[in-house]
Amino acid sequence: MEFTQYLLQPALFTELPPRWEEIFGRRAPLAVEIGFGNGEFLVEMAKKHAEWDWVGFETSLTCIVKTGRKLAQSGIQNVRLVLLDGKFGLRELFPDGSVLRVHVNFPCPWPKSRHAERRLVDEDFAQTLRAVLLPQGEFHLVTDALWYAEEAARKLSEAGLGVQGPFPLSEGGPGTRYERKWRSRGLSIWGLVASSLTPGKVERIAEGAMPHAKVAVKFCPERVRALSGLKEVWPEGAFVVKEVFLSPEGKTALLRTFSSDRGFSQHFFIVVSEYGDGLLVQLDSASVPFRTPAVKRAVFSVAKALEAG
Structure with missing residues (x-):
């Protein structure tokens, strides 16, 4: 099966965080996409930045399979896919100060107040970003919900990250079918960029040892x-x-x-x-x-x- 060459199963690793240079067979800047969907953005970015190694997180096996096939058809080798909640994966699988770029495109905003705890960008996620991002590293968020972008900007800023935005993206978005869908409806697209101003630390809870x-x-x-x-x-x-x-x-x-x-x-x-x-x-x-x-x-x-x- 084509997608299996890209699939990682980090729960089987005996060492966490893993040594990414051994997984990719080279030492290169690390970039992450959380919730890559059908893989459009991840595949194009892996081509555009072939000098980076990319790790994509998804909770849908169907998306893993579809994206793996696209990667195989394009002959891309600088991507690995993980069937895992990206918030957990970003914290547990990457050492402090190791990630150059993190992308999240159109996450579910969970607009109802009773679902607020399901939103991706919260205090814990912000602290994880502050810890794992390199000094020049950036977090890029794209959403069609301005209120969500504003809330994310506030939480990221409160955690000590430098934040630009939210700002309207009249063009230059991720180029996914979701973006095309929203724009065809006349909806606005918003982006923000956050960067780590000072090094941070985060407590990791996963270990390699088998109890x-x-x-x-x-x-x-x-x-x-x-x-x-x-x-x-x-x-x-x-x-x-x-x-x-x-x-x-x-x-x-x-x-x-x-x-x-x-x-x-x-x-x-x-x-x-x-x-x-x-x-x-x-x-x-x-x-x-x-x-x-x-x-x-x-x-x-x-x-x-x-x-x-």
């Missing part, structure tokens, strides 16, 4: 089944074990689990299996999540619950 725990108890199907519904909630995260599946021989179990870290959600399986005279609790290798605090807490809480009986 596991050994428990000095025998495998008991009833005790394992009782783990269904196990959950914990704390200020910055939560997890819940939704279902328990036992193997036919009753010696191994899969625990379908959901976790959340600062709004970043993951779905994965925890394996409970016999190990020597006891049990081993670990992540299932077929559904490896990012090893965040909530994921690690889920593994160790399962082990603790089994030990307590």
